[in-house]
Amino acid sequence: MFFNGPSIDKYIRRKDRQARFRGHGHGRGARGGASDMTRTVAIIGAAAVPVGKWQTPAGAEEQVLEHELLAGLVLDAVADAGVDRGDIGSLAFSQCRPYTAQKYFATFMAHYLRLPCSGTVSEILGNGMTAGLAFEQAANDILLGRSKVALALGVNFETATSAAEHMMSSMRAVGDVDFQVPFGITPIAWYAMDAARYIHEFGSSREALASVAVKNRAHAALNPLAQFRKPITLADVLAQPMIVEPLGLFEVPPRSDGAVCLVLAEEDVARGLGRPYVRVRARGFFHEGAHQISEVPNDMIALASAQTAGRAAFAAAGVTPADIDFAELYAPCTIVEVLVSEALGLVPRGAGARAAVEGETSLGGRIPICTSGGLQSRGHPAYVTPFYSFVEAMEQLRGRAGPRQVANAELALTSAELGNYNAALVHVLEAVR
């Protein structure tokens, strides 16, 4: 499927990869010893609602409630995977926003679904990395042999709270409450400072950065899960009101609600189902031991955590950035996509914005980035955003992305972050068809 006459080069590259994979399997006997090291995790099913406004105001006579929406996705995702509910051993939830009335959401959902579990039932929090860590919790239960099938799932409802009120909380998440918050530094203000520094150091421009938003909207136009799908021009982006200079409304993430359920399984289970699936080849993680900034001056826009986590993931997968077919990056603002694509080695340092201008990171380009529309256009329900990145990677790797399909997509890269990329979680995912 979707192998529309691959070039000989592409074919050779593919064979070469397969040969290398055999020697570098992630947790597949390379280290020997404990049996849990020989397991491999697969993603076998997914369901998600379109990102957008789902939450109803607190006083509304009729409400949309988180657990009802998510339960529907659980049934859809499990059907997509082709497993039985009795196979599920673990539930790893991303924590809900504080605006969600139902507390102890994970255990409530286990009840709502009437789903006894012998692995773990948990609710994970890690700022923007929340859903990435929930994914890992589900994967780890499989790697440890606690569950054959695990769900990674969650719902993020927040749009009924205004941005100005929401920032009263979020600014406390992205700065020292006593030594930074009193200055009114908002989450995306940190990214805006990255942008100012990037333009200053590399002679880039606001226009070049803004082209990332145009590219992402063009991708979102092809994605039914995206929040904003009407194509826009560079002039449209530049005409928007400033939010945090030099970033305007279309260059920062919107407020969004969303919900996702992913089905993970031990690869033996995936193989037995006889359907295309996604193999989790490798992961890398790094926290630089700093929150936004530390008192030690560094190169803030190098994103050291993404560099280190990326290197770890590539090494564990036995691949290089050049082997990656597309990347679904956690990048709330245009500048972040530029910086993280540079830090991961997908584009050269200082060339990320130009790559977007020149179409290198567009669908059909050398390395398509954020084919889902990115966080500016797909939307940003922050605590489940990394789940949506896995959904996109899965759709592409299963050859089900329709008009936005990356031709011959076999290897994908995803990232999640927290702070100002003070930590990064990187996954290398592989198509198995």
Add this chain to the structure above:
Amino acid sequence: MLAIIPVVGPRLYPPRVTAFTRRFWDGLLEGRFTTTRCDDCGKWSFPPKPFCPHCWSRNVAWADLSGRGRLYAATTIHAAPAVFRGDAPYRVGIVDLEEGVRLATRLWGDAAAPLDGAVRLVALRHADGALFAARPEPASPS
């Protein structure tokens, strides 16, 4: 010593003071920008801490910083949290002090410093306590 600028009204988001950090906030009211430095490894900490985050020694001492530095990054915030809405648009930045200490702060006044340009911290004396900010260093008299 920092220039002290009286500001009308209370701080919009007052920092909490601990028995340990009181020395920083009280010093700031008098125009001193003081923090901790490790007696063992010699490295600075900011904010001040009762231990050294670099080597985990508890042998730390208070020392004053000059307040002189360069602007590493800056932005103007138009979309503000509820409590800061009356200030918007306002400017914030990251400053690298000459002692090799990085911090984030509000940028003060209408004169915008270019990135890598010289800035100096000022103490803001509000009715309820102190805050700090940075403003472009006036050109030195020739």
